[in-house]
Structures are given as structure tokens and as C-alpha cells.
Amino acid sequence: MNHNGTLSKDDFRSWFMDKLLMGMSWPEYAGKLLTPFNIVAAIILSIGIPVIAVRFIYGLATATHASNEYPWGITLGWGLFAGVPLSATGFIMGTAYYIFGFKKFKPLVRLGILTGFLGYLFAVIYLLTDIGRPWRIYYPMIIGFGTASVLFLVAWHVATYLTVQFLEFSEAILEWIKSRRVYKWATMMVIGMTIAGIILSTLHQSALGAMFLLTPGKLHPLWFSSYIPHLFLSSSIYAALAMVIVVSTLAARFLRSAAGHTFLESLDSLTVGLGKGACVGIYVYFALKLVALAHDNNWYLLNTPYGKWFLLEMLGFVLLPALVLTYGVKKYSAGIVRFGAFYAVAGIIVNRINVSVIAFNWNLPDHLHHIIPPWQEVSIVMTLATIHILIFRWILNRMPVIREEPGYEGH
């Protein structure tokens, strides 16, 4: 008995070191933590976490402009409107791999799903920090049903899809804790989950755009368009492909020790493959943008200050990254494709911030002055983004995402 007891204690210790400290002892692990990145992260958190605490104790007025004309700021512009398209990675990689059978992308599928899952999780967290009574977040599910509201649809879909993504990723978690039985059960669901993911994603990606259909007088006519759901959906597709390139590049660069052979060796050619897809997507999006412009016959607006900003977005942040990607794919250069992917992701962020912040309320006096966020809001966004990265890194270091768990290869 006694013997058994000590054994299991040792077992636990070795499990703990193996799973959570990545095979190191406490002192070793703590020593490893002292990196420049972690120090910067610690500084950001030490400012931002108190700001978040103050926001919850004293109300939103302490963290935002508290403006009645500008109810939404960069917290949602960045966290929700830019965060969600960049999290379409799970649905895009899942579809490519399971439904269309692009088997060679296998080393990136889990990374895509993890990026998506955490992206949605954080979109919800950003939302929770921004809404007035976050403890009522479940109200659209139980208390009142605004069935004519696009946001109602977004709420339901994001909640459902978050669950779907968790189930999809659970495969990796189960392997990590070495569970065999549940693992089989989890794989069986994958196809159903992937198709559910396609439906939910198509709808809420476009619904995020459709939310702005209610603002015909407020959103600048160059961005307000009846095509906005299509624009949001089509841009989320290339956003996801570019985002997988971005995340895999960063992982291969900074978390080399967590990466497996297959991942590292195939990465360059897979990057070019993804780049090819992103190229198609980005040109489709560009064409749709032109169609929307022509449909509303808004050409005359191009010669206004907002028109120039719109042109800069169209040419500088859509067409130019598209050309870079094309060039990279033609030259078969993973490096150029990577650059194009980072650029394209930046373009998506520019677009979503444009729609939700910069071009919104453009006709109010002193508009550009009003949209400069207060430092508290900036620090909240930076804090949440930092936590996002830390959790991402924590998982990549431990769970079989960009490497294969011994004993589970080939699934």
C-alpha cells in the first residue's frame, strides 16, 4: 500500500514536470522564463491588469471614451471585428483537409484549429470586457430573443462555434493526457464538426459585416455597401490562409523546440501552397470590392479625403499584398509568400478597423479626434493580446500541435 502511495506521488511529479514544465525542474523552468519577450509581456500585464480591474470595479467610463456617439472603440474593432476573420483558420484548414482532401496540409491542420479556437475565445473575452454587464452574456440564449437582430445570430453562432472548435481541438488535448478511448470518439465527430463549422463560419463571418447594414447614415458610403456581408466573408477566407502562414512562421521561428520534423521540413512548401490559395482569395475579394463600388456608383467619392484613404486601403492593403503573394508563389519563394501573408493580415486589420472605427460616424464634427482611443483602452487591448500569445505559446510548447505525439502518429 505504502509503496504504491509513494509511487503514485512520484508519478504525479514526473507527470507534472513532463506535462506542465516541459520536462524541466522548477528552477530550470523558472530560469528559462527570463527572456526579453517575457519581460516585455510582464510589463504590459503589470499595467493592463490593474486597468482591467479598475474597469470592472468602477465601470466602463474609466476605460473608454464613454461616448454616446462612439459606443464601440478599438476593443471591439480589433478584438471582435479583426479577430474573428483572422480566426477563420480552423474552418479553412479543416475544410481543406477533411472535406476537400488536401492531405499534405496535415501538419498545419491542428495549428489552424488552435489559432481559430483561441481567436474566438479571445473575441469573446474582448467582448466581455467591453459590454456593460458581461455577467449577462448568456442573455441572448435564455432571457430575450432578438430574432431580427444580426447580433443575435452572431452571438449564437460564435457560442456554438466556440464549442465546435473546442471539440475539434480536444483531440490534441486528449493525446496530450494520453487518453486512448475518448480519442477515438473525438475523431469520429470531426467530419460532422467540420461541416457544422463551415455553416457557422460562413454565416457569422458575413454577419459581422451585416451588422453594419443597420448603419446606412453613419458608415461612410464607400464602406457601407449591400455587399458588406460578402466582403467580410470573402476576406475572411484569405485572412485565414494568411494567418496560418503568419502563425506557423512565428512558431517555427520562436518555438523551434516544440516543432516536429514533419512540420519544419514541409513548412516551406506548405507555405507556398497556402499562399496560392490566399492569392485566389484576395483577388476574388478585390474584385468584389470593385463590384460593390460600381454597384453603388460611388466613384465620385474617391476624390475626397475619405476616398483617398479608401484607395490606400484598396491598393496599398489589398492589391499590393496580392501582388507580393503572387510574386512569391510564382518564384516559389516561401520567404516572399510569408512577407505577403503578414502584409495581407495587416490589410484585414486595416479594413475592419476602418469599418468599425475610422469610417464610422465620419460625418460627425471632430470625428478623427474622437476615434483616438484613451491609453486605458489601448493598454487593455495590449494586455489581452499578450495573454492570448502567452496561452498560445503555453499550449504549443506542451500539446501535440505542430509535432506529433509519440504513439499517435499517422492519425
Add this chain to the structure above:
Amino acid sequence: MAKIPKRLAPKKYIENKDSETPEREGTKGFNRRDFLKTAAVVGGSALIGSYATASASKDLSGWPDRYGCLTDLTKCVGCRSCEKACNEVNNLPKPETSFDDGSVFKEKRRPTAKAYTVVNRYKNPKDEGTPIYRKVQCNHCNEPACASACPIHAYTKTKEGAVLYDPEKCFGCRYCMIACPFYVPAYDYESALEPKIVKCVMCYDRIKTGGIPACAEACPAGTITFGKRKDLIKLARKKIAETPDRYIDHIYGEHEAGGTSWMYISGVPFEQLDFPTNIPNRPIIEETKGFLGAVPVVFTVWPALFGMCYAALRHRETMEEDKDQNSKKGVEK
């Protein structure tokens, strides 16, 4: 000028005998089973999108007798009596400066968490000496954009015309503020635990019991006329027709955003008084109908489409496996 009565409607709200529950969807007396059933149905419709029954537009034709107000901007003298009356009747916090303080006109104000209504001053292009004043408050739209935006159905368009908000439902996403084309709802950002939307209620309790809005009653210049919306439109037309040099030929709110309960007539074009004039004349919710209509299509077509793709893929894979095995056999022989 003929004296215009402040009230055009009969004293008692008599049109609907069975008018005890004016809200569109009462939640009272819900038992648990009903609730779960509704939840399941709505849950389904939330995902799949059977929005047909949920649209706000159906309610309107049914309530021809809804009330409204007509603000005659040529009459307002900027005394702010309406602000004062509104503040008192609705138990709002006392403002920092008193209601006779003219210095507030230096800037353009808007309704806030502490004031349902504000009056702003504008230069009169026709006559520098007599400025124009504009009272701002919720317009109580026929098909309110705020209500179409809210994911929790915290807003109700009552059949009396007032658009009411229920803080017990709201979780504070502020999408209603984004959607309101008239920049009306304000948010109580100062409160940490019970922040809520704040806006004019068209003195619902008063009009339900035969009264008129406090601001209309308090106005010494007869600027605001309360009455049935259809009568107010007739009145406005008559005024414009009788004194065409006093008014421009436009009733603001007759068609804007699908029509509003609170309407305005003015001597100068409305854009000079900061009225939003780039709003479509159809209800704002119309803009999203196409999108919401496509939702069920995606739910039915996508599974079939992608299911087929998957089936095709599996088929190809098994064929290839068979081929592999056959060729292996061939080699063995």
C-alpha cells in the same frame, strides 16, 4: 396664427378595449415548460434563421392609432422648459447648471444618461436676430433600428407609439446606439454594476392614462403638439399649406427611416439644424432582410454541398486504396 392645441387626441386611450398588455411579447406568466419550448424553438431559429415571424414590420399596419408628437421648430423660443419638465417627471439627476442658464447653448449637446432631451441653438440664416432652437429626443421610430439591433429584445415598440427599453434584459453591447440613425440612446458608462441605456420614453405612463408628454405640456410657446400620428401629419400639411413662406415643404419624420412618431416642421432646411438627412426612407431593418433571408439557405444547401464533396473524396480514396492493393497483389504474383 391660429392657436394650435397641445393635444389632438381624445383624453382617454379608448381605441383598444383589450389593451391591457401593450407590449408585443409579454414574458409574464411564463411557465418553465413553455419557456424551455420557446427556448428550443428560438435556439433553432437563431441558428437556422426562421426570422419571418420575428420581423418588426408586421406590427405597424395594425396600430393605426399610435400617437406621436409634432415639433414646430419655428415656434421654439429656447426656454428649456421642456428639459426641466422632463427632468422632473422622470426623476433624472439635477443638472450642474440650472435650466435657465443660457450658456449651455455655446455647444451642441445631445441626450445623455442624465437627460432624455436637450435643446440646441442654431443660427437663423433668414434672420440673424432670432436664432432657431431644436429640441432633441428619441423619435420613437415606426420600425425602430434600436429594436432591430438588440440581440435580447430589450426594446418594445408599444402600440401607443412609444419605444420602450427594458434595462432588466440589456447586457450592454450598445449595438442599439450604433444602429439608431438619430444618435439618441445614451449609455450610463459611469455605473459599474447597473449600467443601462437611457432615452426618452415619450412619457409612456402619462400617455397611457390619457395624459400628454410632460415636455409638450410644459412648453409655453406651443411648439410640441401631441396626438395621433396620422392626425399630426394632417396638421403639419395644413400648416405648411396655409403658411408656405413660414415653412419649408418637408415633414421630417414622415418618411425618414420608415417614419417616426415624433415629427418636425421647420422654416429652414433640416440639414442646417443637424438633422441627419442621409437616412434612407425605408425602415433601417430592411437593409438586413436580404442577409437574414439567406441564412436558412446556407443551413440547407451547405451540408448537402460539402457532404457531397466529402463523399466524393472518400470514394476517390477507396478507389485509390483498391488500386494500391491490386497493384501490390500484382507485384507479389
